[in-house]
Amino acid sequence: MTIFDAHCDVLWQLWRKKRSFTDDPSLHINWNGLRDTGAKLQCFAIYVPEEVPVEQRFHVALEMVDLFYTEVLGKHPQLRLVQTKKDAEALQQGEVGALLTLEGCDAIGSNLNYLRILYRLGVRSVGLTWNYSNAVADGIKKPRGAGLSSFGRQVVEQLNAYRLWTDVSHVSVRGFWDVMETALYPIASHSNCLSLCSHPRNLTDEQITALIQRNGMIGVTFVPMFLRDESPAHLEDVLRHLEHICALGGAKHVGFGSDFDGIEETVVGLESYRGYDMLKNELMKRYSAEQAADFLCNNFMRHIPF
Secondary structure, three states: OOEEEOOEOHHHHHHHOOOOOOOOOOOOOOHHHHHHHOEEEEEEEEOOOOOOOHHHHHHHHHHHHHHHHHHHHOOOOOEEEOOOHHHHHOOOOOOEEEEEEEEOHHHHOOOHHHHHHHHHOOEEEEEOOOOOEOOOOEEOOOOOOOOOOHHHHHHHHHHHHHOOEEEOOOEOHHHHHHHHHHOOOEEEOOOOEOOOOOOOOOEOHHHHHHHHHOOOEEEEOOOHHHHOOOOOOEHHHHHHHHHHHHHOOOOOOEEEOOOEOOOOOOEEOEOOHHHHHHHHHHHHHHOOHHHHHHHHHHHHHHOOOO
């Protein structure tokens, strides 16, 4: 049973400190873990942290793209670049797809050409913000809570034209609803249910239902503070959020977006990518093999628009 994971921050970790993507045990995700645990496709996010000066952010994004091609793909022949659904469907046994994403449009500033360049370099899913504001929209932790700017609408229109995912994880509530009106291919790559855990990064039932109605996808994430209001979080908490999305009609619209290597605290039993084996076992206790395969991989695979 294979795995499609919609979000990780390995590139940020490789950029922060020289590490071996092959087997570094300090990484939640490395090649050996992907190979041994049945990975089908892993999304690798470009995340440019807030402390990087504005004028350097696109350059840092390019440095992470370079790490993706040299340290991730370049040293692991069984990792295959995925730029289209056909690429994903053509993966052979023993091969793992690698898909490049952008977490927050801070890297492009207010320059649409930068977005086009990143698309040509392989980016296939774009998160509009991180937690704060940029030229596209406000993030969920910006008190102002503004929605899409006029430039932000141009960005979403460009993503529509490219048939890319518009990722609403991190965006403000108003920004979310603007995206629902504008984006053809919306997803929340790593978000959970606000009705089960009060963290503002989580989605209301109304938002989850809107994503389902727009034929979008939600990646249940393994961030403990998004799973329950008190630590520690366990596998049972991941399954509670999955079950709640299914109860809202999302059984064909839900998968997983771990946020591995973007978190310090982990779920008990999901301390690294290898923990997916335990998650598989728990899913098989509760669901049919077909349903478990949908959650782990097939739902996201079916929804690839590019």
